[in-house]
Amino acid sequence: MTCSRQGILITFEGCDGGGKTTQLQLLAERLKQAKRAFLALREPGGTDIGETVRSILLQKKHSSLCAESELLLFEAARAQLVHEVIHPALNEGKVVLCDRFMDSTTAYQGAGRHLSLEAIDVMNAFATDDVCPNMTFLLDVPPEISRQRILQRMFSDLDRMEGEELSFYERVRKGYLRLAATHPERITVVDACRDKQTVADFIWEKVQCILPTDE
Ligand code: TYD
Numbered sequence: 001m002t003c004s005r006q007g008i009l010i011t012f013e014g015c016d017g018g019g020k021t022t023q024l025q026l027l028a029e030r031l032k033q034a035k036r037a038f039l040a041l042r043e044p045g046g047t048d049i050g051e052t053v054r055s056i057l058l059q060k061k062h063s064s065l066c067a068e069s070e071l072l073l074f075e076a077a078r079a080q081l082v083h084e085v086i087h088p089a090l091n092e093g094k095v096v097l098c099d100r101f102m103d104s105t106t107a108y109q110g111a112g113r114h115l116s117l118e119a120i121d122v123m124n125a126f127a128t129d130d131v132c133p134n135m136t137f138l139l140d141v142p143p144e145i146s147r148q149r150i151l152q153r154m155f156s157d158l159d160r161m162e163g164e165e166l167s168f169y170e171r172v173r174k175g176y177l178r179l180a181a182t183h184p185e186r187i188t189v190v191d192a193c194r195d196k197q198t199v200a201d202f203i204w205e206k207v208q209c210i211l212p213t214d215e
Helices: 020-033 048-058 067-091 102-112 117-128 143-152 166-182 196-210
Strands: 008-013 038-042 095-099 135-140 187-191
Touching: 008 020, 008 067, 008 102, 020 038, 020 095, 020 135, 020 196, 038 067, 048 067, 067 095, 067 102, 067 117, 102 117, 102 166, 135 166, 135 196, 143 166, 166 187, 187 196
Parallel strands: 008 095, 008 135, 038 095, 135 187
Antiparallel strands: none
């Protein structure tokens, strides 16, 4: 896999309820203050087609969706996002922040759903056109805490994925930690049980090290 030499792709990963979205927003604010050109995206979604695919994936009425279709739909949304948005943004030298990317598929569909990791590696490479994040933050919280945080959300109407049992999240978390151990050069495990400002400061320090200085 090749990392982009122009723009920078930073991804946020972790189990539901780990605070990825909040941390992405806090990083976006800092980039704004630093006057850096950036783009904030989420997966699945980020394009019209991807948002349509997202609604198929997350609506509870699609409970009969089989694991193989689920995998292909996540990859389809990703391919669209890479081709339509991420590639052009990186070519323009932007910092691209993405709430979930290919590691989610390895953790959720691979470790969580027991689909072939070899097949997922091939599909991830195909869908991303070999675009690899320059830096990935894995916001790690024990599954019990992530479950608790999800349930505390004001609208406790869980989507299709959030309705999974605790053992599913335990497998997903283990899958993520295995990925981080395999790719320490790219993936930083962040203890997301700490308060959000401490986590945001830690992330900003890391990101500053990879921001190009010649802007
Ligand atoms: P979302 O509401 O965006 O959740 P979160 O805020 O936790 O990111 O829903 C995305 C869901 O899709 C989430 O449960 C994780 C799951 N997912 C996969 O299973 N595989 C994937 O490849 C991706 C991108 C997401």
